[in-house]
Amino acid sequence: MSARSARNLVEGSRPVAVVGAGYVGLPTACVLAHLGHRVVVAESDERRLQSLRRCVVPILEKGLADVMRAQVDAGRLRFVATAEEAAQGAEFVFLCVPTPQSENGSADLTYVERAAKEISGVLQPGAVVVNKSTVPVGSALFVEKIIGRPDIAVVSNPEFLREGAAVQDSLRPERLVVGADDQSAAAAVGALFSGLNAPLIVTDAVTAELIKYASNAFLATKLSFVNAMAGLCEAVGADVRDLILGLGYDHRIGFEYLRPGPGWGGSCLPKDTRALLHIAEGVGYDFPLLRGAIDVNSDQAVRVVDKIRDAVGGNLGGVMVAVWGLTFKSGTDDRRSSPALGVVGELRGQGAHVRAFDPTVQSGQEALDLEGITVCDDAYEAASGARVVAVLTEWDEFRWLDFSRVAQVMGTPSVVDARNLLDPAGLRMLGFDYRGIGRR
Numbered sequence: 001m002s003a004r005s006a007r008n009l010v011e012g013s014r015p016v017a018v019v020g021a022g023y024v025g026l027p028t029a030c031v032l033a034h035l036g037h038r039v040v041v042a043e044s045d046e047r048r049l050q051s052l053r054r055c056v057v058p059i060l061e062k063g064l065a066d067v068m069r070a071q072v073d074a075g076r077l078r079f080v081a082t083a084e085e086a087a088q089g090a091e092f093v094f095l096c097v098p099t100p101q102s103e104n105g106s107a108d109l110t111y112v113e114r115a116a117k118e119i120s121g122v123l124q125p126g127a128v129v130v131n132k133s134t135v136p137v138g139s140a141l142f143v144e145k146i147i148g149r150p151d152i153a154v155v156s157n158p159e160f161l162r163e164g165a166a167v168q169d170s171l172r173p174e175r176l177v178v179g180a181d182d183q184s185a186a187a188a189v190g191a192l193f194s195g196l197n198a199p200l201i202v203t204d205a206v207t208a209e210l211i212k213y214a215s216n217a218f219l220a221t222k223l224s225f226v227n228a229m230a231g232l233c234e235a236v237g238a239d240v241r242d243l244i245l246g247l248g249y250d251h252r253i254g255f256e257y258l259r260p261g262p263g264w265g266g267s268c269l270p271k272d273t274r275a276l277l278h279i280a281e282g283v284g285y286d287f288p289l290l291r292g293a294i295d296v297n298s299d300q301a302v303r304v305v306d307k308i309r310d311a312v313g314g315n316l317g318g319v320m321v322a323v324w325g326l327t328f329k330s331g332t333d334d335r336r337s338s339p340a341l342g343v344v345g346e347l348r349g350q351g352a353h354v355r356a357f358d359p360t361v362q363s364g365q366e367a368l369d370l371e372g373i374t375v376c377d378d379a380y381e382a383a384s385g386a387r388v389v390a391v392l393t394e395w396d397e398f399r400w401l402d403f404s405r406v407a408q409v410m411g412t413p414s415v416v417d418a419r420n421l422l423d424p425a426g427l428r429m430l431g432f433d434y435r436g437i438g439r440r
Contacts, residue, residue: 012036013038013076014092014192015040015091015092016032016092016093017039017090017119018041019042019087019097019119020042020095021041021048021049021052021096023059023061023163023166023267024096024161024166026059026061026068027167027170028132028159028170029041030068030077031170032094032192032193033071034070034171035192035195036076039077040079040085040086041077041080042082042083044083049080052079055069059334061163061166061167062165062168064167082118084121087119087122090127091126092130092188092189092192093123093128093130094130094132095115095130096132097115098111099133099271100271101275106279107136107275112133112135112143113146120146120147123147125151126152128153129152130154130155130156130157131154131158132158132159134158134159134271134272136209136213137209138206140154140155140179153180153185154180155179155186155189156205156209157177157178157189159212160173160212160215163329164329175198175199176193176198176201178202179204179208179209180208181204186203187202190202213275216269216272216273217290220269220272220273220294221289223261223297224293224296226240230260232438234438239439240260240420240438244259259419260438261339261394261418261419262300262340262418263297264328264339265328265329265337265338266329270297270337271337301346304390304392304418304437307418308347311388311414311416311435312388316350316351317350318353319353320352320353320387321389322356323340323356323373323392324382324390324391324398325357325391325394325398326393330393330396332360333360333361335367338369338393339392341369348373355374355376356376357379358375358395359395359397362375379398379406380402385409385410388415389410389414389416390415391416391419391422392419394419398421398422399422399423403426403430413427413431415427416435418437
């Protein structure tokens with residue numbers, strides 16, 4: 001079936017349910033409402049639900065609050081407490097629930113199973129259930145069996161959103177992927193997004209599910225490659241920034257994801273690479289390339305800690321280290337699998353005291369991943385009395401700090417710039433000992 005004919009299958013406004021109002025579900029719901037559909041979102045967490053009903057976005061996502069408020073005011077978006085309530089009368093039900101990583105690396109489908117069971121009895125005949133969560137190969141069939149109704153089609157529609165740019169990615173996607181054994185159902189889901197004018201790939205469910213994992217595994221491999229090259233640059237005396245220029249202008253390679261750092265993290269790449277490796281192992285396929293990318297990423301945090309330890313003379317015991325940035329990247333408040341926290345954990349394991357500042361974390365904030373960290377109200381307070389500052393998240397505001405003031409509050413100014421964010425020459429003129437990733 002052609003992309004054009006698929007887009008013609010659905011015209012005008014359609015009743016849509018979205019189960020889960022997290023980093024995937026909320027942008028998806030807002031964009032579907034923006035496209036004119038009538039969207040009901042289920043959020044089981046009472047505190048988040050009440051925030052959403054007040055048009056307060058519970059996650060940091062640029063532009064999302066404005067889009068959400070506009071759709072609520074237009075009457076196209078509302079929030080309820082249960083998946084069952086949201087699914088009643090819906091022609092399409094999007095499952096946007098968490099799929100956390102199990103101990104063996106596989107994706108945990110507990111939330112998917114729970115949502116499918118909850119909606120199965122209230123789905124209207126002919127409704128389409130859409131797996132939007134990142135799910136392993138075979139999950140469409142898994143959901144079909146749970147729902148147990150031959151009149152209900154299950155479609156895979158993986159998301160490719162970048163945290164911090166989810167609204168932009170939702171409104172201007174590079175491609176839309178939908179897959180199912182019932183190609184007309186897959187095309188109908190694609191047609192919901194016809195107003196976006198994005199390339200539409202209609203395929204089978206297994207291929208659609210694998211496209212998501214393959215995309216994230218490739219991006220992770222690219223990041224691991226540039227981190228490995230940064231290490232080689234340090235060994236031979238080259239500069240990774242110039243190396244990236246030499247690579248990136250080749251259109252076959254490009255600049256995107258050629259940014260050295262403390263490692264890749266977040267809710268997608270670590271989980272999805274391990275899940276894909278688990279899938280490969282399950283069918284007896286050896287995947288040393290992906291395993292190598294994961295190993296390089298694990299080593300990267302250790303390399304950053306080595307730099308910090310060298311900067312303070314070789315022993316972190318009792319040393320005060322200032323950390324700038326705790327989220328896995330800038331533009332989001334997400335700290336899941338953050339490489340910054342991985343570095344912090346290693347620092348504390350070697351006896352260092354850590355004072356940290358992140359624009360999304362308030363001092364006094366309680367969370368398990370912040371235990372043992374002194375969270376400060378600004379970057380200067382974090383640096384006060386520290387032997388070294390470690391830049392672990394690429395928040396742009398760190399570029400424009402008064403580094404003369406930073407030098408004064410530190411006493412002996414030293415920076416390990418794990419994001420290559422700062423200007424080495426300028427800092428060295430101010431008396432800083434500057435160490436980047438793969439830089440001279």
